[in-house]
Amino acid sequence: MLTCFTKLKRAWDFAYGTFRIRRMLLSFLAALSIVMGLFLLSMPIWLRIEFAYLYAGTASVVSFFMYGAFKGAFKSVIFSTILRRKYKVKEFTPEQYATFGVTQIINTMRIKKKVRVFLTENPWVNGPFTNGFTNSIYIPSSWVKKLPAVQEMRAVLGHELGHIKTRGRFLTELIVMISVVEGLTLLLGLFAIRLIDEIFGFSLFFLLLTNILWRNERRADLEGAKITGPEGLISVFEQLLAESKGDEGNETHPPLRDRIMRLSKPLDHDGMTGI
């Protein structure tokens, strides 16, 4: 009994820890929603409901996977920005702002918003991030030791400021995506029952959200590299790659090798040398 449980747990951990499997499952769910929607039309009403509940059960397992995938990202944002008092958050000192040339990067990027940089001790934050509301950048305190070189911290800040600069494009893409998903969901709603329709919309939303988030990361990489030069970011990614077990990316970030490859291209252009 225990062995069976252990095997099941291992299988779950493997499936849960693998981005590709999570994505496959979600694609399968979206495709299945269309098939189920059309299939259920040919059934008597009482049987439709039975099948719909069976299908909803399967979908809830996938939802659980999705919740797990985004849990870390949600917690880091919520705990750092909204619940600042729970974990200590310390703003950069004027010396740190000057050392890393934050103002210089902001001016060169022509960002008109007031940006603040914080160091956080939140254990859920495993990397620097910026939230979409307050123009604040959060960096885990451990990263100050992890990146002792000024150039690399500047590159990381450049990337985060790239997010702030291109937030408009990200939001536009997000709105377009939500409109497309809603449109398709309404279309399927003409043929399928509500429950299946909703699951289809949910799966498609998360599938496309990953694509948009990956595009957003690549855009921020490039914006940062334009200002601070691509070397710093490549170096940071190489270090992260050496520390990580696998490199298949996740729901919010593309694989590191892919990002390094994209940033390596500008290395041969003299124009992108950074400030």
Added chain:
Amino acid sequence: MKFIDDGTAGAVMHPSRFKILQLLRQSKEPLFVEQISKELHIHPRMVSHHLDVLQELGLVESRYEVVNLNGSKRGVAVRMCFATPKVDEVLRQIRESVG
């Protein structure tokens, strides 16, 4: 474990920087960026970046010299780099911490 606490050891453990440091330690004479780049198959700009970081941490020193490369008549100014004794101390502390 001074160098582990201040992050120097972490910077040295970067795969490319570690290779560059090993090469500079093994080399009897200072090397320039192109030489390191060809030897380790790392882009020259990345080599330069890593050398900047290592120099900032005091693990590498560099000076500019004019050398005759590829039969150039007037010579080319290149950045000659060599490892400082601090490298040995950092590597010793890393070895000790790993056990």
